[in-house]
Amino acid sequence: MSEQNVRIDRRRLLQALGSAGATGAVFSACGRSTQTASAHTGGSITGGKWEKTVPLATAGPGGNPGWQPGDAVKFLPPEKIPASGKASDLMASLPKDKLLTIYQRMTASRIWETTMKDLFVGGKDGLYGAFHTYIGQEAIACGVMGALEDDDYIASTHRGHGHLIAKGGDLNRMSAEIFFKKTGYNKGYGGSMHITDMSRGIMGMNGIVGASFYLAAGAAIRARIRGTKQVGVAFFGDGAAASPYYFSAVRSSANYKLPVIFVNENNFQYMGVPMATVVPTRYICEYTKGLDIPHFLVDGNDVTAVYAATKEAVDWARAGKGPSVIEGITYRWYDHSGFAGGRTGVDGAFGLPYRSDEEVRQWIARDPVVRFKAWLLYKELARASELEKIEAAARQAVEASIVFARQSEDPDPRAGVLHTYASEAAPATQFFSRSGLVIPAVS
Numbered sequence: 337m338s339e340q341n342v343r344i345d346r347r348r349l350l351q352a353l354g355s356a357g358a359t360g361a362v363f364s365a366c367g368r369s370t371q372t373a374s375a376h377t378g379g380s381i382t383g384g385k386w387e388k389t390v391p392l393a394t395a396g397p398g399g400n401p402g403w404q405p406g407d408a409v410k411f412l413p414p415e416k417i418p419a420s421g422k423a424s425d426l427m428a429s430l431p432k433d434k435l436l437t438i439y440q441r442m443t444a445s446r447i448w449e450t451t452m453k454d455l456f457v458g459g460k461d462g463l464y465g466a467f468h469t470y471i472g473q474e475a476i477a478c479g480v481m482g483a484l485e486d487d488d489y490i491a492s493t494h495r496g497h498g499h500l501i502a503k504g505g506d507l508n509r510m511s512a513e514i515f516f517k518k519t520g521y522n523k524g525y526g527g528s529m530h531i532t533d534m535s536r537g538i539m540g541m542n543g544i545v546g547a548s549f550y551l552a553a554g555a556a557i558r559a560r561i562r563g564t565k566q567v568g569v570a571f572f573g574d575g576a577a578a579s580p581y582y583f584s585a586v587r588s589s590a591n592y593k594l595p596v597i598f599v600n601e602n603n604f605q606y607m608g609v610p611m612a613t614v615v616p617t618r619y620i621c622e623y624t625k626g627l628d629i630p631h632f633l634v635d636g637n638d639v640t641a642v643y644a645a646t647k648e649a650v651d652w653a654r655a656g657k658g659p660s661v662i663e664g665i666t667y668r669w670y671d672h673s674g675f676a677g678g679r680t681g682v683d684g685a686f687g688l689p690y691r692s693d694e695e696v697r698q699w700i701a702r703d704p705v706v707r708f709k710a711w712l713l714y715k716e717l718a719r720a721s722e723l724e725k726i727e728a729a730a731r732q733a734v735e736a737s738i739v740f741a742r743q744s745e746d747p748d749p750r751a752g753v754l755h756t757y758a759s760e761a762a763p764a765t766q767f768f769s770r771s772g773l774v775i776p777a778v779s
C-alpha cells in the first residue's frame with residue numbers, strides 16, 4: 337500500500353481532542369458563546385435553544401477494543417477554526433459566489449429540516465411516515481458537493497435530505513413530498529426516503545441500507561462507457577459499512593479503477609446502539625485499508641476539511657486512478673428516525689437511552705453551520721450582513737415551501753399505479769387505496 341495515498345492521520349486527530357477552547361476569540365467574534373456546552377443557552381442558526389440538563393443515559397457494553405460507548409464525547413472535532421492549512425487555503429481559493437452558495441445550501445438544509453421537525457412534533461399538519469434528520473451532519477454533504485460538478489452522480493441514504501439540498505434539490509418539491517402532495521418529487525407517493533432528482537444527478541434517497549455503493553459504482557461504469565469525466569459518490573453511515581456489499585463494492589471499484597468516491601458519515605450511532613458495539617475497527621476507513629486506494633479521515637463537522645478531501649478524491653477519480661474512501665467524523669443531533677426526545681424550538685433530542693445528553697450538547701457546540709459561518713467571517717471572505725441576508729432568504733424559502741406544500745393538491749389514488757413498473761409490464765385493474773378500499777385503476 338502506498339504511504340502517500342493513505343491519509344489516516346490519527347495522531348493529529350487525537351491531538352485535536354484537547355484543543356477546545358483555543359478559539360474563543362473566533363467564536364465570540366461571531367456572536368457564539370465559547371463557554372462549555374452545558375452553559376450554552378442558544379444562538380443556533382435556527383434560533384433554537386438547548387434543553388436543560390437531564391440525567392445522563394447509560395449505553396450498553398461495547399465490543400470494540402478501539403471504541404467504547406460514550407467515546408463520541410472524547411472524539412470531539414476541534415472547535416478551532418482552520419485559519420490556515422491546506423484545507424482552509426484550498427477552500428478559501430474558491431470564488432466568493434461558490435462559497436456563498438455552499439453556505440446558502442447548508443443554511444437551507446438546517447432550516448428546512450428544523451422546520452419539518454417542528455411541524456412533525458407540533459402535530460398540526462398531521463405529518464407522518466419516516467423522517468431521518470441530517471441535522472448536525474451538514475458539513476459533509478456541503479463539503480462533498482462543493483467539489484462536485486452538477487452532472488456528477490450521488491447515491492444517498494435514508495438520511496439524505498441534506499445531500500439533496502446540498503446538490504441543489506428543490507425545496508418546494510421536497511416539502512410537498514413530505515406532505516404527500518401531488519406536486520412532490522414523487523408525486524406524493526414516495527415520502528422522504530425516495531426523493532430523487534436525476535436532472536441534478538441525485539439518484540435518490542434510499543431506504544435500503546447499503547444500496548448506495550452499487551448505485552454509485554453503476555453510475556461510474558456509465559461514465560466510463562460514455563467517456564465522460566463524471567464521478568459517482570456513495571454516501572453511507574457507519575452501520576452501512578457492515579453490509580457485505582460495502583467491501584465488495586470498494587474492492588470491485590478498485591479492481592476496475594472506477595471513478596467512485598465512498599463517503600462515510602460516521603455519526604457514532606447505528607439506530608439505537610452506539611457504533612462501538614457493532615464496528616470492529618477504530619475507524620470505518622480501516623475496513624478497506626488493504627486496498628491500494630486513497631483513504632481520507634476528516635473532521636466531518638468542518639466543511640473545509642471535507643471539501644479538501646473530496647477535491648483530492650475527485651481529481652484522483654477524474655484522472656482515471658480509481659476510487660477512494662472518505663470518512664467524516666460527525667454526529668446526528670436527533671433520534672435515528674422520528675422525533676423521540678425532540679421538542680419544538682429546542683435543538684437536539686435529549687433523554688434517549690443509547691447516548692448521553694452531555695454528548696449531544698458537546699456536539700451541538702461544534703455546530704458545523706456555525707463553524708462555517710465563523711470561518712467565512714474570520715477569513716474575511718464574507719460580511720456578516722451578507723450571511724444574515726442568506727439566512728433570512730433561506731428561512732423565507734423554507735416557509736414558502738411549506739405554504740406551497742399545504743396548498744398543493746392530494747394525489748389521485750387512482751393514478752398511483754401509473755408510476756410503477758407494474759403498470760407497464762402488467763397493467764393492474766385494481767389496487768388498494770390508503771383507506772383499504774379497492775379502487776379501479778385509471779385505464
Ligand SMILES: Cc1ncc(C[n+]2csc(CCOP(=O)(O)OP(=O)(O)O)c2C)c(N)n1
Binds near residue numbers: 545546572605
Ligand atoms: C438492508 C437494510 N437492513 C436494515 C435496515 C434497517 N435500518 C435502517 S437505518 C439502519 C441503520 C443505519 O445506520 P447507519 O448506516 O450508521 O446510518 P445512520 O442512520 O447512522 O445515518 C438500519 C439497520 C434497512 N433499512 N435496510
